[in-house]
Amino acid sequence: MTTPSRPLHLAVALDATGWHPGAPAPDGNSYGPDHWTALVQEAERGLLDFVTLEDPPRRPATGPLPHRLDALLLAAALAGRTEHIGLVPTGVLDRAQPLHIARAVATLDHLTGGRAGWRTQVTPARPIPLDALFTPEVQRPMAELFERAADLVRVVRALWDGTADEKELRTLAPGRFAPADPDPHGSFAALGPLGGDAGDWLTLDGPALAPPAPQGHPVVFTLAHISLPFRYGARAADVVSVTPHSAAEAAATVAEIRSFQDTAGRSAETVHVFADLVVLLDPEPGRAAARKTALDAAHGTEYTSDAEIFTGTPAELADLLLHWQRSGLSGYRLRPATLPHDLTAITRALVPELQSRGAFRTAYEAGTLRGLLGLA
Template sequence: MTAPHPLHLAVALDAVGWHPAAGTGPDAPGGDVSGLAHWTALVQEAERGLLDFVTVEDPPNRPAGAVDHRLDALLVAAAVASRTEHIGLVPTAVVNQAQPTHVAKAIATLDHLSAGRAGWRTQLTPARPIVIADIFTPEVQRPMAELFERAADLVRVVRALWDGVYDEKVLRDLAPGRFAPADPDPGGSFTEIEPLGGSAADWLTIANPSLAPRAPQGHPLVFTLAHITLPYRYGARSADVVSVTPHSTDEARATVEEIRTEQAAAGRADEKVHVFADLVVFLDSTPGKAAERKARLDETHGSEYTSDAHIAVGTPAEVADLLLEWQGAGLSGYRLRPGALPHDLTAITRELVPELQARGAFRTAYEAGTLRGLLGLPVPPDTAA
């Protein structure tokens, strides 16, 4: 099977891999998985495979009392920026914990440090864990809708800040009702200031903000992961790349069509918005070996590993067949989640990539110097110019 046009490929990096037992057994990564050498090796391996970008995860929503020991994604990306040359670096920043000025400056700074290879994976975390069975009830959908509306407003403000807009009225007009009231007595004593009166989640405007210079890409890449209509709508309105989680060709086709409809409704029909699919991958060149390895990890974990995304287990040729079949449904790329590191990452870069290259389905060299360039995305005009 040959691709109609080359695919885009990214990998989602976690410290040891996506299987809960990935840090155990003979394939577990050696050394300090929180150290710079470990993360540098992972990203350099992804770059060796000519991948478009890596995303760096941030702790997901956890039950009360649970702790997820994970490094700050943005600092990891910044640390490896000088140790790589071509691959995009897309750290996660949780949207409902972010202040626009802070996230705009941080991601723009990463874009400068990486010479135009930065992105922002926008992640939303609900205030409480959501029971999947309740996800389509009005009690869940209403606050979810507000959460995604707020996220869209945040991205709009961040994009304006990337363009150098810092006028308070302009920013407030971009996201009405999102900012805390200004201090009515800016020259007074802090002890005399009355509470601002907004909610704890309000954004603050700063009279003389410290902003990074306009980023080399204009706007660094905005990426989001989406599962259902509300995040599809948000991604179609706000993102450059929306990654989805279909489990069949028909699901992939229906999801792409829904996102294109939402994109047109948002007035972006003429803009390029990539639709990727997330896949968890367990790869081995010997038939059956990947399934055996996953079974051993499942046994160590004590139950069969399942995921929101489709789990692809097989040889590079088998997984390449799947990628090209789903591409026919309208996908332009994939974000692959290696089941165990470093094994499944090196299998992607050294076995799956050559298989796709042999079919004319993936690049044989980096053909652009920026992440937007790799993805065929134009540099947005400077609206503040």
Template sequence: MPHVRIGFRIRFSRKWYFPMPSSPSPVRLAVALDGAGRHPAAWREPGARPRELLTAGYWAALVAEAENGLLDFVTIEDSLGLRPAGETGAAGRPDRVRGRLDAVLVASRVAPLTSHIGLVPTAVVTHTEPFHVSKAIATLDYVSGGRAGVRVKVSLDPADAALFGRRTVPPLGAGQAGTAAGPVLEEFFEEAADWIEVVRRLWDSWEDDAVIRDVATGRFVDRGKLHYVDFEGDHFRVRGPSITPRPPQGQPPVAALGHQAVPYRLIGRSTDIGFVTPHDDRRAAAIVTAVREEQAAAGRESQTVHVFGDLVVVLGDTEREAAERRERLDALDGAAFSPDAYVFAGTAAQLADLIQAWQGAGLTGFRLHPAVLPHDLERITRQLVPELQRRGAFRTAYEADTLRGLLGLPRPANRYAAA
């Protein structure tokens, strides 16, 4: 048996596995679910179900497939506008998937149908109330039995601001939205950090044992264990406490995506999981170093912050088949697909090689974006996962029943509880 079998519950334990000296360290795998798949022409592939993208059954089947593959978690993409920034009205392309569902509700809809996999919906922070999102993610944690997380996303698109009509967002200039540094970007990410801080404080605003149901004194709660969060920042104030008791995990994991220094700071300072987009292992090492520096600068060296590499994957039984699939998809779309993340086309074994090589650069996990759903998701769960298992690099059974447990994160103490 080349792999380590992990057969005990680790909910409250920090050191949750004991790697054998001869064994590679296990890798963590997530998949990103978005529409018909990450490639813009995915919906035109055989096997795609483009007319079912707004049905519960479509999402339930995808998440069930991911859970069958023992994946750590799924992320569910979200955005506020109908089209990406800059592409509006008649100028838009009719051959792209349009329309989506609120990601938190999709995650909640599939939660009762699954039992182990983590559920990490996207929430846009720029136009939303941290109070609402905090209780929504806490509730997702209740309905999933401790499997909720949230990926926070900053919106810099002035068109998104117009949907709400409450604030204006200065245009960053063409092509800058994803890459620009500068005061606007920094301000919006500072706001995101405040937003996360409020959400986290609200999760802690009820101590775990606040509900006492003490018939003798007639008290349902011990009000000494409910706490005002009294956050005051440059952008908002929030009083608290939450209306929802502390979620089962205490603090559901928070994730963010970053391509450059400003979001790396947010990842290092405020999150449990960063999604990053290196295109080779050297760059992966440099990004990990940058995130670790921000983590240290925030005084969080002792905490676990995962850095997951994002990869778009086009899988085939042979390298040639995968390359042909990629070419076919690009031809359908009329352009070579070049997203922020590296696009891998090849076999599951080749992908396992790449994953292990980049893991050596310090990445602790990978978020795979199937180019086509469900095709590439099934290749991940039915080919990549067995390949990694053969190499002793991936679990053969779920070793925990919470997302924090799967990620090796201890259940945190409540910041408001007396030590």
């Protein structure tokens, strides 16, 4: 058996009842603290690096639950119920102001003792038809949206460093953080630059700044599908998760992100590239595929995803993860199709399989999320 050259990093994405929209609601109050505590403690039992908590503003929750909890408040509630695992709530950047984000995420880092992250998500307020996605009329405002997001992260990092001089902060992102889109129901292609002037900035107030975060910078995570978010992630994030459907596609994506990283002047920094996978896991061959067929029938249509959907045994998934790792990936964010079934299959079957191959940790080796990920 070949021992991997470097251990894998593993995270899970927790969303409502699971990522398959036909997933049944678990017993009990799925919005209550006991439900979420059990899920995150199970992920911690499996020695996973971190969990992400979904909070998209417009995509409906999957499964039978029509609503979502606020991800940042949920992470804060879980801080005292966990000890080692990273907590990474989602924050949508489109209308965010850097002072508010910097303070909230730094506060979470204090509550967790250095285990906080921030899943940055760019979600256009106006709908984009798929057949128009790559047209110049849509790519221009999309590029502007990601440029603004990168500027926002740059300013947030400066605030985490303790910068309180407004002139210095404005120099990092001149003309940014203007009022929200005045016509969110208009055409996306007709959207003008999301800039403004210096007067659009919120005035800094010393007491409004959080004390320095235990990690220095909480971990910045993003999910990316195409070149514009690849470039954003290479410029702004510590972990970029992508959605390849083959090892060859993973290798090409990693190469593109590394090229953007070099252009951004970050070649000396560690920027992890993860892959997202939706997983249905069962020990008996064929059982996971049969379970997906039953979930599709309950949902009324076949479930498809932006990410690869894996159905199989833990050993088969371990084979795939290690094979794709040779494409340059350093980890995976797994999306359990149903909760808690596929989460426990990850922690109690996949993790031991990877450990037996020398591919995953057998104990937490650091007290902060940056430490677990090997980030400076």
